[in-house]
Amino acid sequence: xxxxxxxxxxxxxxxxxxxxxxxxxxxxxxxxxxxxxxxxxxxxxxxxxxxxxxxxxxxxxxxxxxxxxxxxxxxxxxxxxxxxxxxxxxxxxxxxxxxxxxxxxxxxxxxxxxxxxxxxxxxxxxxxxxxxxxxxxxxxxx
Numbered sequence: 001x002x003x004x005x006x007x008x009x010x011x012x013x014x015x016x017x018x019x020x021x022x023x024x025x026x027x028x029x030x031x032x033x034x035x036x037x038x039x040x041x042x043x044x045x046x047x048x049x050x051x052x053x054x055x056x057x058x059x060x061x062x063x064x065x066x067x068x069x070x071x072x073x074x075x076x077x078x079x080x081x082x083x084x085x086x087x088x089x090x091x092x093x094x095x096x097x098x099x100x101x102x103x104x105x106x107x108x109x110x111x112x113x114x115x116x117x118x119x120x121x122x123x124x125x126x127x128x129x130x131x132x133x134x135x136x137x138x139x140x141x142x
Contacts, residue, residue: 020126089133
C-alpha cells in the first residue's frame with residue numbers, strides 16, 4: 001500500500017503545483033489585462049474552474065496520499081526533514097487558499113487588489129516552497 005500512496009501523492013502534487021502556479025498566472029493576467037468585461041469574465045471563469053476542479057481536489061488528494069504514507073510508516077513523523085516538509089506544505093496550502101481568495105476578489109472587481117508585480121512575486125512563493133519540499137524528500141538531510 002505504501003507504493004500506492006506514494007504514487008497517488010506524487011501525481012496529485014504535480015497536478016496541485018501546476019494548478020496553483022497557473023492560477024497565480026491567471027491572476028497576473030487579470031491584474032494586467034482584465035479591464036475589459038469580456039476578458040474579465042473569461043479570466044474569472046478560467047480561474048474558478050481551475051481552482052475548483054483541479055487545484056483544490058489535487059491538494060486534497062496529495063494530503064490523502066501523504067497521510068497514507070505516514071500511516072504505513074508512522075516513525076517518519078519523528079524525522080526532522082518530514083517535520084520541516086510539513087511546515088512548508090502548510091505554507092503551500094496557505095498560498096493556495098490565498099490565491100482562491102484573490103480569485104474571488106478579482107471576480108468581484110474589488111478595490112485594492114495586488115498589482116501584476118506583486119502577484120509575480122507571490123507566484124514565486126509556491127515555487128520556492130516546492131523546491132524545498134522536494135529537496136527535503138529526496139535528500140532527507142536530517
